[in-house]
Amino acid sequence: MKFSCPKCKSKIEIQKTFNKKMHVSCEKCGIEDLLEFSKNVDEVFLEFLSRFDKGLVTERGLSEGLKDEGIVRGENEIKEMIGNNKPDKITEEILYSKKDYVSQYKVLSNPEPKMGCKVEDLGLDESITAHLKELKIEQFYKFQEEAIGEITFGENVVIEAPTASGKTEAFLIPVIQRIKKDANDGNVFAIFVYPTKALSRDQYPKIQKFAEKIGVKVKVFDGDTKLDERREIIDNPPQILITNFDVLHYHMWHQTKFSSLLSSTRILVTDEAHVYSGIFGTNVHYIIKRLKRICTNKLQFVAASATLDDAKEFCQKLFGEEMQKIRGSGKKGQTDFAMLFPSLRTQRALMVELTKKLTQKNHKTMVFNNSHLNSELLAIQAKKQKVNIKVHRAGLMANYRASVERQFKEDSLQAISCTPTLELGIDVGNVDCVISSTIPVNRLIQRIGRAARKGQRGYAFLALGNDPISQYYKNHPDDYFEDIEKTYIDPKNPFVEEFQVLAMACDRPISKHELKEHQEIIEHHISNENLKEFNNRIIPNFDKINSMLSEYSIRGIGNSVDIFLDGKKAGDRVLPIALEELHKDAIYFLAGIRYKVKEFDYPKNNYAKLERIPRDYPYYTKSLTEEWPTIETVYERRKANGIEIAFCKLHIEKKVYGYVNIELGQEITQGEKVELDTPLEYDFVTKGIVFHAPRPLKIIDESEDEEYAEASGYHATEHVVIEGSNMITGGVSQDLGGISLGTSGLIFIYDGAIGGSGASKALYDRFEKALERSMFIVKECPCKNESGCPRCTFSYRCGNNNEYLHKHSALEILERINDGEETELIDPTEGDRPLV
Numbered sequence: 001m002k003f004s005c006p007k008c009k010s011k012i013e014i015q016k017t018f019n020k021k022m023h024v025s026c027e028k029c030g031i032e033d034l035l036e037f038s039k040n041v042d043e044v045f046l047e048f049l050s051r052f053d054k055g056l057v058t059e060r061g062l063s064e065g066l067k068d069e070g071i072v073r074g075e076n077e078i079k080e081m082i083g084n085n086k087p088d089k090i091t092e093e094i095l096y097s098k099k100d101y102v103s104q105y106k107v108l109s110n111p112e113p114k115m116g117c118k119v120e121d122l123g124l125d126e127s128i129t130a131h132l133k134e135l136k137i138e139q140f141y142k143f144q145e146e147a148i149g150e151i152t153f154g155e156n157v158v159i160e161a162p163t164a165s166g167k168t169e170a171f172l173i174p175v176i177q178r179i180k181k182d183a184n185d186g187n188v189f190a191i192f193v194y195p196t197k198a199l200s201r202d203q204y205p206k207i208q209k210f211a212e213k214i215g216v217k218v219k220v221f222d223g224d225t226k227l228d229e230r231r232e233i234i235d236n237p238p239q240i241l242i243t244n245f246d247v248l249h250y251h252m253w254h255q256t257k258f259s260s261l262l263s264s265t266r267i268l269v270t271d272e273a274h275v276y277s278g279i280f281g282t283n284v285h286y287i288i289k290r291l292k293r294i295c296t297n298k299l300q301f302v303a304a305s306a307t308l309d310d311a312k313e314f315c316q317k318l319f320g321e322e323m324q325k326i327r328g329s330g331k332k333g334q335t336d337f338a339m340l341f342p343s344l345r346t347q348r349a350l351m352v353e354l355t356k357k358l359t360q361k362n363h364k365t366m367v368f369n370n371s372h373l374n375s376e377l378l379a380i381q382a383k384k385q386k387v388n389i390k391v392h393r394a395g396l397m398a399n400y401r402a403s404v405e406r407q408f409k410e411d412s413l414q415a416i417s418c419t420p421t422l423e424l425g426i427d428v429g430n431v432d433c434v435i436s437s438t439i440p441v442n443r444l445i446q447r448i449g450r451a452a453r454k455g456q457r458g459y460a461f462l463a464l465g466n467d468p469i470s471q472y473y474k475n476h477p478d479d480y481f482e483d484i485e486k487t488y489i490d491p492k493n494p495f496v497e498e499f500q501v502l503a504m505a506c507d508r509p510i511s512k513h514e515l516k517e518h519q520e521i522i523e524h525h526i527s528n529e530n531l532k533e534f535n536n537r538i539i540p541n542f543d544k545i546n547s548m549l550s551e552y553s554i555r556g557i558g559n560s561v562d563i564f565l566d567g568k569k570a571g572d573r574v575l576p577i578a579l580e581e582l583h584k585d586a587i588y589f590l591a592g593i594r595y596k597v598k599e600f601d602y603p604k605n606n607y608a609k610l611e612r613i614p615r616d617y618p619y620y621t622k623s624l625t626e627e628w629p630t631i632e633t634v635y636e637r638r639k640a641n642g643i644e645i646a647f648c649k650l651h652i653e654k655k656v657y658g659y660v661n662i663e664l665g666q667e668i669t670q671g672e673k674v675e676l677d678t679p680l681e682y683d684f685v686t687k688g689i690v691f692h693a694p695r696p697l698k699i700i701d702e703s704e705d706e707e708y709a710e711a712s713g714y715h716a717t718e719h720v721v722i723e724g725s726n727m728i729t730g731g732v733s734q735d736l737g738g739i740s741l742g743t744s745g746l747i748f749i750y751d752g753a754i755g756g757s758g759a760s761k762a763l764y765d766r767f768e769k770a771l772e773r774s775m776f777i778v779k780e781c782p783c784k785n786e787s788g789c790p791r792c793t794f795s796y797r798c799g800n801n802n803e804y805l806h807k808h809s810a811l812e813i814l815e816r817i818n819d820g821e822e823t824e825l826i827d828p829t830e831g832d833r834p835l836v
Contacts, residue, residue, distance in 0.1 A: 003045050006052045007031055014041050017071055018466075018791060020783055023046045033057045034066065038695045062764070066098065071343040081105045090361060091459065093337045100350060103464065104339035104477040108448065111204065113165070113329045116145030119340050124148075127214045128173060134213075135417040142181075143328030144170040145448040151267075152177050152275075156301045158273070160311045161328030163820050167304045170328070171269050172207060175302075176216050178267065179239045187264035189239045193248070195275040197222045198402065203271070212242060214433045214601055221258065222247050230258070237261050237438035249287050252294065253506035259294070266297050273303040273315055274487055278735060278757040279496070281489035283554035285318050286500035290507050306446040314487045317527060325500060341474040347437065347465035348374070352382045354435050354461050359414040360386055363432035363459065367417045370437050376589030377620075379417040389415040391591050392422055392717075395571045399589060431457035438726075439471055442484050467776040468724040473781055488758035490687070494649075495755030497521055499552050502545050506728040509537040550794055561602065565595065565610045575606075576682045577752070579656045580623040582608040583680055586659060587620040594620065601682060619661040624673065627836045628653045628740050629748045629828070632692065640767040642822035645691040647764045650750050652737070656680040660801050671799060688737075688750025688760045692823040693717055695745060696812035707743055713809025714740040715800070716793040717774070718747045720810060723795055724777045725763055725770030733831030735759040742832030745823070775814035778807060799836035 003012040007332065008026035016037065017023050022044045023030035033051060038044050065492075066072040073081075078095050087095065088225045089252035095102055099709060118139050119132045140148070143159070143168055150157050152756050161167045174192045174773045184190040192207070194200040200220055202687045208218045217238040220228065223246070233241075234257045241261070270276075276284045292299055292409040301319045305311045312325040342350040351367060358365045367382075367389075375393050380387045390404045390413055407413035409429035414797050417423065420443070448460040450546065462480075464470035491497075504510060510531075522538060525531040530545050531538050551559065555576070560577035562570040566620040570590055573581055579602065586597045588610060594617065595610035633649040655678040660671030696713045703709035718738040736759055739748040751757045763770060781792035788794060788807035795802065 015344045049816050070096050087336050099344050101341040101343045103341050103474050104534055106337050107334055108337045109334045116140040116142040120578050124177055131213045135227050146326045148174045153231035154300055156323045158303045158311050158315045158323045158325045160305050165328050171302050179216050183239050188237050188241050189232040190267040191265050192242045192269045193607050195272050198816050204242055215688045245287050252290055263294050265295050267300045269302045271304045273305040274308050277487040279739050279753045280555045282493050285491050294507055322400050335461045337461050339462045339477055341464040347463050351435055351463045355382050355415050356385050356387050358433045365433040366416040366431055368436040375417045375419050389417055392416050392418040396591055435461045441481050466790040468720055468792055471781055472777050486762050487764050490756050490758035493755040505531055505540045509539045511537055543786045560606045579680045601687050621659045623656045623835055624658040626655045628834055629739050641817055643817055643822045646826045647689050650688045651685050653683040684754045686751045687756030689764045690748050692825050693745045693747055693813050694816040694821045694823055696809040699809040699812050708805050709809050710743045711814050712804045712806035716810035717804040717813050719793050719795040720774040724774040740835045741828050744832050771817050775818050778811045804835050
């Protein structure tokens with residue numbers, strides 16, 4: 001124990017507050033004090049002892065001071081927030097802990113779902129009605145009644161409803177009704193597509209049990225289907241086939257026996273449609289277009305989605321068809337919801353403590369993080385607190401993830417530290433509590449939908465973080481409930497279009513009169529001899545394009561780097577992010593354990609080999625990068641307030657030249673720099689926006705180093721616009737990169753995915769709102785640093801170690817923009833230093 005309480009000899013805690021003060025407290029006897037910041041905690045403790053000796057430190061003397069500083073809420077404010085609600089003991093303890101600022105507390109309750117007609121009144125096949133009666137289902141929900149009617153009638157429908165609300169029955173019953181009425185034996189009538197094999201396998205027993213009672217055959221065909229099962233499906237096709245888009249893509253372009261079964265399909269049901277955002281969704285848009293080409297009947301489309309702001313518009317773009325939306329409400333239930341801002345500790349410390357408190361009371365808990373790194377770090381720190389927790393994220397082997405799901409479902413695991421992979425409807429059994437880092441409200445509600453056993457209240461905690469958007473929501477919690485996620489795809493991504501047109505020609509030769517909208521790409525492929533003309537049709541040159549298509553991933557363009565541990569493949573990471581996370585000597589997190597990269601083979605063989613490190617190794621790493629943008633084509637330009645902004649095609653040259661060591665458990669965003677012997681280089685084409693920021697003339701005049709103040713102001717502005725607009729664009733900041741070019745005032749924000757994902761277009765369309773919010777974030781942050789802090793100008797993705805940042809300069813730039821100052825775009829100048 002480093003410091004002991006002068007009153008009761010218990011452990012004293014010394015924490016840096018969000019506004020750069022030092023909070024000293026004893027949890028046992030309750031004495032506390034607030035002192036000026038010092039890097040030397042020994043000095044802080046000595047000053048605290050001196051003040052204690054003078055009688056200036058008391059048990060209850062600081063609450064008002066903390067309240068005035070905006071560090072905690074006063075008890076009366078919390079009581080007012082609680083109102084007539086009756087939170088239980090755990091929730092009360094958390095709300096009154098005085099460790100965090102309670103931004104919001106409310107009880108979230110769903111109204112009783114609207115009821116529809118009696119089962120026998122819908123004119124369903126007698127076998128369906130009889131089976132529903134056996135299941136003790138006497139009446140449909142209203143949204144189920146509407147969906148069954150429209151789908152049976154042949155309409156394209158989007159069913160938008162929360163988790164566990166009866167969506168599956170809403171599309172399964174009408175599909176079975178259509179099969180009973182219209183299907184021929186020996187043909188696939190409907191394809192049910194899920195985003196992952198795990199979800200397909202999870203849903204299969206439920207669908208099979210219902211369908212086979214009525215005499216309808218259901219089978220799963222995916223990468224895990226055994227050879228004898230595959231033969232059986234091909235010889236005796238089921239009426240309902242469960243699969244994923246990866247399987248459809250592979251078998252169509254290979255023209256396998258399985259792909260010939262697909263031509264009879266009449267209905268395509270796409271569950272969890274909101275997942276198909278970004279690059280993956282853009283590829284799925286083309287796979288659906290290809291499926292339409294090989295089907296002999298006009299396809300009917302049914303999508304099921306979690307609550308989205310724009311579900312209908314998004315699905316119309318995804319399927320290329322007019323759709324109608326049917327909305328359902330969730331199960332009746334109550335959940336205690338609290339939005340907490342960790343003003344006296346880090347976001348991770350808050351999330352770990354919440355996990356510990358709830359699991360100690362035997363509440364099964366899912367902890368959602370927004371990145372691989374955060375899910376791993378949280379699990380490491382929670383295990384140190386004796387929490388029974390494991391990691392679940394993409395990039396871990398499927399059998400490991402399945403074992404984590406099984407252990408949680410069987411109650412041998414109390415908590416899962418996961419990324420959004422577990423947001424989907426995989427059944428992990430009862431969940432009592434959901435703890436989440438900052439995400440759009442509709443996704444939080446999707447996560448919360450899992451909480452609460454039957455008849456019990458659920459718990460949901462939104463742990464705000466050390467970032468600009470959290471700082472904003474601390475002060476404007478009501479805005480959180482307005483910032484609904486936007487999904488986005490970019491059907492005009494040239495790289496996706498290029499690959500998918502080749503795949504179309506492999507699926508079935510392209511006749512001269514079709515696909516006029518892709519004529520330019522087709523001609524490009526003919527001139528490069530990827531496609532050739534034969535008998536008035538365009539056919540693939542298989543010898544040339546086979547390897548191109550085989551290496552192509554529909555979930556993220558570009559090659560990936562395989563990760564090996566002890567000679568076995570343990571995961572993978574796509575380029576270019578792999579360069580940042582797997583360079584030589586990088587610390588890489590895998591299933592809650594840290595490893596060091598001992599060998600990185602790039603660009604020749606694309607693999608990384610890991611080695612074990614001691615458990616007490618004090619660091620993790622973050623890469624240092626340089627980037628240079630070139631504008632290739634301007635697609636659109638407009639004025640946002642007074643500044644000119646363009647949406648364009650960009651060529652990005654990226655270089656990873658080093659890394660920094662960051663101390664584990666310290667949430668600092670700067671670290672000790674190390675340069676790589678040989679920088680790693682990668683260049684790619686993407687889409688993005690560029691705008692010309694106005695000059696911060698007042699700050700320049702006052703500054704001793706004018707060039708630094710100006711360049712650092714633009715760099716800080718780039719950070720705040722990306723991080724601060726995150727919820728306006730629906731949480732896309734993790735898909736964006738940014739560059740500010742020296743003192744030119746040019747700021748580039750681009751899609752991190754090769755070819756573009758649509759993320760920067762979402763920002764382009766809502767740019768005015770993003771600029772206004774960015775200004776408030778910088779203005780309202782109480783930090784006194786010239787460079788700002790993690791809650792205003794710092795970014796955990798900064799490739800410059802969060803250096804060259806000037807908060808006051810950025811504030812002047814953003815105020816000038818919001819006041820309507822006019823600028824025009826200029827060309828980049830050779831010699832401008834890019835800050836990323």
